[in-house]
Amino acid sequence: MEVTLGRFLFERLSQLKVNTIFGLPGDFNLSLLDKVYEVDGMRWAGNANELNAAYAADGYSRIKGLSCLVTTFGVGELSALNGVGGAFAEYVGMLHVVGVPSILSQSKQLLLHHTLGNGDFTVFHRMSNNILQTTAFISDINTAPSEIDRCIREAWVYQRPVYIGLPANLVDLKVPAHLLDQPLDLSLRPNEPEAQEEVIQNVLKLVERAQNPIILVDACALRHNCREEVKELVNITNYPVFTTPMGKSGVNEDHPRFGGVYVGTLSHPEVKESVESSDLILSIGALLSDFNTGSFSYSYKTKNVVEFHSDYTKIKQANFPGVQMKECLQMLISKIAPLVINYKPVSVPYVPEYNTACPPETPLTQEWLWTRVSHWFREGDIIVTETGTSAFGIIQSRFPNNTIGISQVLWGSIGFTVGATVGAAMAAQELDPTKRVILFVGDGSLQLTVQEISTMCKWQTNNTWMFVLNNDGYTIERLIHGMNATYNDIQPWKNLKILDLFNAKESESTRVSTTGELESLFEDPMFAVLNKLRMIEVLLPRMDAPANLVAQAKLSEQVNNT
């Protein structure tokens, strides 16, 4: 009645429906990888490199709430750091398991390969430690299971990356199997009742007096699994609800009370007016980064702002540490109904769509693309948008109900989405065979992580559509600085040959350059069937960009120069 420590780890993950493990083999993790195959329904993704694997783990976690990345000591773990840093910045739960040299090698300070050659075996762990929720550098088989449980718990609850260093000689040692019978405790600790009650009473007072309240949904509402609470709050109050760019997909955009995306001065004028003239803002999961706020250009006229966060609540200027949003929102929902009886719903902004009626030979533009594609999206889609024109463009697309948007608005590491799409597509395969994953990535960003498309080919993620927006280089950078500088150019690739190079089985690669060409794809029902891996290269003018990106780029250059 014993299991190996390695198997214990993967059984725990399996209990949480984490069924794909991302990463690469390396000689300090090989014995650990043997254990992946011992667990029912578990698969080893086998990514193309460690950074891509971390991105994939990020994408997977945004769908399933947790993911696991396995790398090898030194070389592997350092390659993944940018991906792990992104998970930290953007609140994504991820277990980074590093296969490290045996305890004996460590204590003898052997000059092993993958070390700095100075006998320091904790240096990489110390480096990672700056971008983690918690870590365990395992050295004792007796405490190892509880250390693993602690790390998994924290990754899940705080939605941040954690690190487990697992020595090569420990993964085959045995631990009691009955430990697996005790389910992991993933509950949030309850809020302190008095503090929570004070918050609720204060909020209710503000609600009672409000004439023109709104709800503003941001990133952490998604990451801390509060979509359901948001939905109930909107339904019960009838308040207009807006999202930020990072909060997009946190609320049903088909809902009659959905008002649009608020990005400070970069918002549509009607949206800006609606939000900023409000006399009470219930802000849920705010993450006020530059690209999420139109370079910090929020300008509410009201001082009545309530911020619900994952670890505190703020009412006007008062902080309530430890009052966590999920429980607090549930409590609010249970008490708010009588106070909103007399609320007279104001109308929500109507943002007109751009004219999509144009001759079919019209060259494609970003403006047209982001409007038109809304009508091709369908319920349940996962929509992945790369930093650059895509992440800005998608703001003006309307998402059907129950979609999930994946983007890296705060961390903004270009190339992220190709890896994230692999993770999202594998998660979607596990969840629902009809779920589509739709990627929008620029030709510049694609180059950083292109080999991860090979992992899609390996796993035949025929639920994936990749729109490669080819505008001949780094357009977002050109808008910020160096419009004609050659450092913003890239080597042009024959993108339509990528799927073939990587040996895709069923696949389709198409290029479109006019509205008519893209229109016929979208109108073709066969194009929407999940039967092949698809790449659509979308040719766009070099300096064409969504209007909000053009404005943001100007603001960014100002910040850099002062």
Next chain:
Amino acid sequence: MEVTLGRFLFERLSQLKVNTIFGLPGDFNLSLLDKVYEVDGMRWAGNANELNAAYAADGYSRIKGLSCLVTTFGVGELSALNGVGGAFAEYVGMLHVVGVPSILSQSKQLLLHHTLGNGDFTVFHRMSNNILQTTAFISDINTAPSEIDRCIREAWVYQRPVYIGLPANLVDLKVPAHLLDQPLDLSLRPNEPEAQEEVIQNVLKLVERAQNPIILVDACALRHNCREEVKELVNITNYPVFTTPMGKSGVNEDHPRFGGVYVGTLSHPEVKESVESSDLILSIGALLSDFNTGSFSYSYKTKNVVEFHSDYTKIKQANFPGVQMKECLQMLISKIAPLVINYKPVSVPYVPEYNTACPPETPLTQEWLWTRVSHWFREGDIIVTETGTSAFGIIQSRFPNNTIGISQVLWGSIGFTVGATVGAAMAAQELDPTKRVILFVGDGSLQLTVQEISTMCKWQTNNTWMFVLNNDGYTIERLIHGMNATYNDIQPWKNLKILDLFNAKESESTRVSTTGELESLFEDPMFAVLNKLRMIEVLLPRMDAPANLVAQAKLSEQVNNT
């Protein structure tokens, strides 16, 4: 008579013949990149991603003694860390310049993109600091030039990476131009004369008594530019000279006193016997890592070992801190002649070549390849070998005079060589239009960094031959553990289509699977002309590997399991 701080940096690098800058644009370094174009003869490589760029900088530095990598804050710099760590472990001089947010943004703790969202602007610098010789996080324009000079000096002298954080708003500020007239002081500080004299006298005493002395050349002899001293010492003493795997190319292998490559128990028996029966070993630049020593299997019979290092000398058990090898070797050379007059040169081992005479339809093997390719190498070649079968196989190839070998025997990050080849090829373009760069990389390693071949296409490095050893997966890992495990499989690619995908101008892609096919390539004089970018896919049996790798893999698994 002023120059911008950004230009000052690149002018300094230009003075040291660093004429290519590696990296990617990002909005915190764009203004800095403008300055690259202001300096005569300077070019911006524009790599495909930051890890590859770091590898390229590593390869460039191994040819030119120093290199410069430019990344952007957070996302860019973290992506490069594995490459920077490799430069630290393997003693490679590299300047890592990171474009960071403006001083004002930092002091206001703005929630900028590319940050962790917590207002901590020094976290990435702190992480890097663990794998650097020194750093400067510039905040004052007045001291900036001297800080830059200090960092460049340390990177050069210690052959290690250094870090300069350069705020976006400072690069356009002016500094006095006359600072550039004072050449950088790159001299080693002189050895303390008394300590050095004691070392010399002790060594001379050992030399006088030695019957059977040898010289053993290792990695740091190459990195600290002591090839000339090694050559003189061999010529003046007539001692047999051996190299380690990492020391390969540190000595002319056509020299009559060259005895072969010593790798402990993995050495050819004659080499092992010659080294281990010696009664005096003059070891130059030793770096005793596992893969460099056959898993620490050195077994000298003599206790008379003198180790010359870049920062100390060790005689038997006595350390002489601060007695640096370059000056010390020069002093020794000037005094050793009278003491070796009576030395009777022993013969050096004769390592027979494997039989290359076989029917042309014979399937290729590693053993045949590494023997045969020796005769195709020519003077001046740069030979790059990836961790795996290539780095082990190359040990049995004989290098012509004046070749440079590039490999990452200690750090061993797979994928390194594709990036390193870009750097080496660009350095070769600058140094000598007839110089060839020859890469050997496995099909598994290639997948991690394949997009860097696009940078070769961009710069038309028609001095480059890429031999892709296709043995259907991670063979080195299969030998260590998991011979039939699918985690050591990779998605098969159509490698011959890579150059076309990346839009190579003049290029050639060929596949060979028999000795006859490879023989005809090597015999074709046109194949050796520097007029196109070439990829040769070499099909090899899945479990075929150089004998020394098979032995090393067994030793490695033992170390991991205990």
